[in-house]
Amino acid sequence: MKIHINDPLDENALKKLQKELPKDEITSEHFEKDVLKDKIKEIDVLIVRSATKVTKEILEHADKLKIIGRAGMGLDNIDVDTAKSKGITVLNTPGQNALSVAELVIGMVLDIYRHITRGTVGLKNEQWEKKQLKGLELSQKTVGIIGFGYVGKNLAQLLKGFQTNTLVYDVFEISAEEQKDYNVRQVSLEELLQNSDIISLHIPKNEKTYHFISEPQIKMMKDGAVIINAARGGVLDENAVLKYLKNGKLLGVGLDVFEEEPPKGDLYKELFALPNIVVTPHIGASTKEAQERVGINIVDRVVEEIKKLN
């Protein structure tokens, strides 16, 4: 078996893979699209994170590929339908990095409410903006979580400590017991948009969720609302964000993900120049702990799947 890891995998996970499959050939190196298209012909198992796009074009050349392991949650970088039609098993690691993403969301909210980045940038430029940087407390605010999967649940759990009023929108019904456990109330999307001080997106990117939050939804929000997107670029309309950040309807926005990654061009230049935006380069899951969990989990799942093949 030739097992190729195309994105950085936690070192303990790599050691575990080498220990579990000593007879197999394990390589770890990032191949760009054109090189991968050629190399994939010889690969039986491919392990990726979000940087590698396993497209239809790549899969057309994947004559030996049997398993794709995604060390993470989102599968939007993998053409799952084409993989399935070729009999390739696609595995991921649901929930393993959710806590790290939820913690980043809290960090972004606190940054926006307390001007941490603004204060830092100011001081680096020798500006003492004490009077301009009066903030807000997160406690007692209404937080709207859109999507109550692993990350949404972890976020609700963390928010208990801030004693927020937490609203949740999800297409699935959340039991009364679960709502009580997480201290949330399931509401309609309209109710969430109209009543939340902070709105955090936790939905996958697919054809149904493209620009899920766009101009009509932002118009429904409270003046001074904050939006956080640490889910996927494309579920939030960045042009609408720019418009409503500039006219002051939105108090602030936190973005860890972008429709184009890495973000390039005029829209992003204009967005990033605004004072009330906090941005990070898709690092929601990039913690030591989360990477160890996703790495070990994908190794376990891949090894189990290989055993089924033998």
Ligand SMILES: O=C(O)[C@H](O)COP(=O)(O)O
């Ligand atoms: O979908 C995920 O699991 C997260 O977005 C993290 O992905 P990455 O760390 O592989 O970029």
